[in-house]
Amino acid sequence: MYQYDEHDQRIVDERAAQFRGQVQRRLAGEITENEFKPLRLQNGLYMQLHAYMLRVAVPYGLLSSAQLRALATIARDYDKGYAHFTTRQNVQYNWPELEDVPKILDLLASVQMHAIQTSGNCIRNTTSDPLAGIAADELEDPRPYCELIRQWSTFHPEFAFLPRKFKIAVTGSRTDRAAVRIHDIGIRIVDNDAGERGFEILVGGGLGRTPHIAKVVRDFLPYEHLLSYLEAVLRVYNRYGRRDNKYKARIKIQVSEWGVEKFAAAVEEEWGHIKDSATALTRAEIDRIKGRFHTPSFEALPNEDLDALALTSDREFARFLKNNLRPHRVPGYTAIVISTKPKDRAPGDVSDSQLEALADLADRFGLGHVVVMHDQNVMMPNVKQADLKAVYAVLEEWDLHTANAGRVTDQICCPGLDFCNLANARSIPVALRIAERFDDQDYLDDLGDVSLKMSGCINACGHHHVGNIGILGIDKAGVEAYQLMLGGDPGDEASLGKIVGRAFSSDEIVDAVSTVLDTYATQRESADETFLDFYRRAGLDPFKESLYGTD
Amino acid sequence: MSDQTLAVARSFGSHFVITANTTDAGAPVYLRPDRTWSASLTDAHAVGSEDERDDLLSHAQTQEHDVCDPYAFKVNVEAGAAVATTTRERIRSQGPTSPLRRPDAAQG
Numbered sequence: 001m002y003q004y005d006e007h008d009q010r011i012v013d014e015r016a017a018q019f020r021g022q023v024q025r026r027l028a029g030e031i032t033e034n035e036f037k038p039l040r041l042q043n044g045l046y047m048q049l050h051a052y053m054l055r056v057a058v059p060y061g062l063l064s065s066a067q068l069r070a071l072a073t074i075a076r077d078y079d080k081g082y083a084h085f086t087t088r089q090n091v092q093y094n095w096p097e098l099e100d101v102p103k104i105l106d107l108l109a110s111v112q113m114h115a116i117q118t119s120g121n122c123i124r125n126t127t128s129d130p131l132a133g134i135a136a137d138e139l140e141d142p143r144p145y146c147e148l149i150r151q152w153s154t155f156h157p158e159f160a161f162l163p164r165k166f167k168i169a170v171t172g173s174r175t176d177r178a179a180v181r182i183h184d185i186g187i188r189i190v191d192n193d194a195g196e197r198g199f200e201i202l203v204g205g206g207l208g209r210t211p212h213i214a215k216v217v218r219d220f221l222p223y224e225h226l227l228s229y230l231e232a233v234l235r236v237y238n239r240y241g242r243r244d245n246k247y248k249a250r251i252k253i254q255v256s257e258w259g260v261e262k263f264a265a266a267v268e269e270e271w272g273h274i275k276d277s278a279t280a281l282t283r284a285e286i287d288r289i290k291g292r293f294h295t296p297s298f299e300a301l302p303n304e305d306l307d308a309l310a311l312t313s314d315r316e317f318a319r320f321l322k323n324n325l326r327p328h329r330v331p332g333y334t335a336i337v338i339s340t341k342p343k344d345r346a347p348g349d350v351s352d353s354q355l356e357a358l359a360d361l362a363d364r365f366g367l368g369h370v371v372v373m374h375d376q377n378v379m380m381p382n383v384k385q386a387d388l389k390a391v392y393a394v395l396e397e398w399d400l401h402t403a404n405a406g407r408v409t410d411q412i413c414c415p416g417l418d419f420c421n422l423a424n425a426r427s428i429p430v431a432l433r434i435a436e437r438f439d440d441q442d443y444l445d446d447l448g449d450v451s452l453k454m455s456g457c458i459n460a461c462g463h464h465h466v467g468n469i470g471i472l473g474i475d476k477a478g479v480e481a482y483q484l485m486l487g488g489d490p491g492d493e494a495s496l497g498k499i500v501g502r503a504f505s506s507d508e509i510v511d512a513v514s515t516v517l518d519t520y521a522t523q524r525e526s527a528d529e530t531f532l533d534f535y536r537r538a539g540l541d542p543f544k545e546s547l548y549g550t551d
Numbered sequence: 552m553s554d555q556t557l558a559v560a561r562s563f564g565s566h567f568v569i570t571a572n573t574t575d576a577g578a579p580v581y582l583r584p585d586r587t588w589s590a591s592l593t594d595a596h597a598v599g600s601e602d603e604r605d606d607l608l609s610h611a612q613t614q615e616h617d618v619c620d621p622y623a624f625k626v627n628v629e630a631g632a633a634v635a636t637t638t639r640e641r642i643r644s645q646g647p648t649s650p651l652r653r654p655d656a657a658q659g
Contacts, residue, residue: 026574029616033574047619049643052577082652097576344650351652417639418647425638428649478563478637 001064001369002147003292004112011154012109015116019043020102027099042122044115045101048421054093054101055118056108060128060146060170061089061372065359068370070111072355074104083355085340085348087412087463088167089127089372090118094419116154121162123153123234127169129177130373133295134381136329139189140197142172144289145226148281152227159234163241163249166234167206179374179490181205181214182466184251185233192220199226203233203263204255205494207460212252213494217264223286225271227279232271236263296367296382301332304385317392319403319441325388326379334385337405338370338378338395343435346428347413348376357398365391375412375451377405406449408517409435412463416456416473417480423456425473425480426506430454433510438517447517450531453488466490468531469516470497471509482509486516486543487535500540501548512547519546564625564636566597567604569611570643571618579643580618581633582611588618592644593632 004012019039026036040046044055056071063071071091075083078100084092096104108114117124126146133141149168153159159166171178172189180186186202199221205214221229237251240258255263306325310318326335338358341347350358358378362370367382383391395401404410411434414420416427431454438444453467457474464470466488474481481503488497504512519542524534535543569582580588581595586607589595598604604623611621624640626633635641642648 033615033619047572047577049639050578050646080651098574346649349652417642418649423639426642426648428647432649475638480638 001062001294002059002143002289003294005292008151009109009112012105012112012114012116015043015114016102016105016109019105023098023102038120040101041119042116043101043105044118045096045098046119046421048094048419049417050419051095052098052101053419054096054104054115055086056091056093056113056115057118057125058090058113058372059150060126060132060143061130061374062143062369063372064111064369065362067111067113068355068359068362070107070113072352072359074107075352075355078104082349082351084346084415085350085372085376085378087374087376087414087461088125089374090125091372092415094415120160121164121166122160123149123156123162123166123168125167126150126153127167127178127183127374129171129173130371130379131177131326131335131381132172132371134328134330134333134335135173135175135177136327137175138173138329139191140172141290141293142170142178142187142189144286144293145172145187145189146170147289147293148227148286149230152230152279158231159238162234162238163243164246164251166237166251168230176490176492176494179463179466179494181494182207182211182463182490183214185230186214187226190220196222198222201229201233203267204252204260206250206252207463207465208250209247209458209460210250210253210256211460211465211496212256213496214252215255215260217260217267224281224283225275226281228275228277229267229271231274231279232267235270236266240266298330298333298382299384301330301384301386303331304388306334306385306388309388316396316401316403316441317389319445320392320401321388323403323407323445324405328382332385334383334388336380336383336388336391337373338380338400339402339404339410340377340400341404341410341435342399342402343409343439344432346415347411347431350378354398354400357394357400361391361394375410377410403441404444406451407441407444408447408450408452408469408513409438409444410451411435412451412453412467414455414457414462416454420456420461422459423473424458424475425456425482427454427456427462427471427473430471430473430482430506430509434513437510437514446527447521448527448530450517450520451489452513463490464488465496466494467497468535469513471513474503476503480506482506482512484509484512484516484547486540487532489532495536498540500543515546516543519543564627566599566626566628566633567601567607567623568592568595568597568626568633569604569607569621569623570595570640571611571614571621573618574616577619581644582607582621586610588614592626592635592640595626595633597626597628597633 202214417423454471455462485497
């Protein structure tokens with residue numbers, strides 16, 4: 001965990017105090033809603049359908065047990081007893097009252113958290129690989145670089161009013177688990193042919209109304225130039241990005257309209273002016289940041305025989321071992337995916353008690369922290385394999401043991417029209433019906449990994465464009481309908497899903513998903529052919545035929 | 552086109568009502584005939600003409616100490632009460648359609 005220094009702490013303390021005054025003036029009628037709105041948005045406070053919504057930043061998804069307990073307290077004392085994990089590895093509260101928000105920000109500041117830059121046209125929370133720091137294929141832990149970006153971008157005066165919001169992701173592994181290709185800037189830690197450490201920089205990815213896969217603008221950037229190069233990209237975007245139409249204002253549109261060569265040339269020219277400025281990183285500065293992470297010390301342990309452990313009469317525990325473990329680079333340890341998606345809960349929702357249970361688990365078995373994953377689950381990254389039974393027993397006690405990680409019921413789902421002011425259709429009730437329909441775990445395991453991602457509107461908070469199965473809620477003359485798309489993936493071979501055909505009604509959409517799954521299950525070449533492989537081989541036609549017939 | 556007309560949400564129906572969110576809790580409220588605010592859509596003053604709508608909306612826009620971002624939307628009137636005609640306004644007036652928080656298993 002990164003530990004704040006006095007400057008970090010002072011920033012969040014002063015920001016909380018500043019917002020307290022702004023809230024007092026709003027409640028006293030001294031400032032109007034139009035004056036207050038940009039102030040509250042800069043502190044992550046939105047107005048949704050039924051109430052305010054507060055979005056709390058979780059830098060690169062990392063949460064300590066103390067922070068989990070604070071989030072639980074907020075859920076219990078200032079909300080309706082639950083919190084919601086988002087696809088930006090953040091936390092949202094759906095029911096805070098305005099006068100309580102300064103108290104919430106004080107509580108967050110006391111555990112080194114805040115809601116700064118979780119809204120507005122600024123640089124948002126930088127995300128990363130949930131396996132950062134423990135992945136065997138990792139060149140270097142990306143989180144210190146995420147933290148450098150966080151510090152550089154926090155209150156950056158030049159980038160507080162960009163044409164649109166701006167999202168950055170960093171991965172240090174060869175396998176992309178951070179979805180860098182669907183971010184405004186994606187950063188991959190790489191080595192060049194001379195063995196020097198640096199970054200590959202991708203720009204112009206994003207979902208929303210006009211999805212784009214990011215393009216490489218620089219295949220190798222020496223590590224010391226990370227911030228100056230990011231500054232150059234942001235400057236080119238800030239100066240030339242479109243402000244006349246919010247739907248064309250993201251950097252992906254600029255890169256697409258200009259072409260990547262022109263964009264890269266403009267960045268290189270700008271970078272030439274600032275590359276040796278004060279933003280140049282030294283190894284000492286990187287080491288200083290790394291030093292504040294207090295890397296956990298691992299015991300020398302043997303690897304357990306997990307296959308033998310799975311030979312148990314408890315089929316759900318065996319399934320959990322099969323589906324919810326992720327490899328750890330240190331022998332004797334494993335990472336655990338804790339699914340927030342049992343069949344009767346909104347994906348991403350966790351209760352105050354569950355948050356406290358997670359905090360206790362992290363302290364007892366997880367070296368004191370967890371990671372919020374961009375698929376709305378929680379990862380315990382540092383569990384001794386020998387503790388798996390004990391951890392599972394606690395997870396089972398708190399209904400956090402669902403063994404569906406990576407399966408089709410491990411859905412990404414935005415809040416949708418049940419909460420969101422922008423949504424056109426509900427997504428949570430559809431997710432619940434999908435979870436109810438596909439509750440045969442043997443069937444899900446037979447299907448293997450299939451990602452299902454659902455958004456209640458074109459803004460794509462549920463990442464539907466990059467779901468193997470994507471569902472987009474739309475409004476057809478005041479009635480909810482759902483477009484089905486197939487073939488999306490955010491990984492190394494990133495692809496955008498294609499719409500299969502006419503939209504389905506709310507009553508039809510779960511049957512349509514069932515038809516898609518059955519089509520794959522009956523027509524795949526073998527059990528080893530994944531859903532995505534099948535789609536990439538066979539295309540949309542077999543699905544169209546199953547869904548709509550031949551006419 | 553006036554700003555007030557622009558503030559009318561996309562909806563359909565025979566009448567208009569005025570809504571906003573409260574400043575303290577952000578909860579949806581509806582303008583009553585006596586020009587106070589109610590949490591219930593059935594209490595809303597449903598008016599049939601654009602002139603009445605614009606008059607009510609103008610009044611609502613002077614109440615920004617108590618409410619935020621008032622707007623008008625169309626409703627039908629059934630048994631003397633306003634009834635939302637879109638899913639959005641129906642959910643907004645009645646609350647989320649999905650359960651908010653299950654009892655925790657470990658709490659019995």
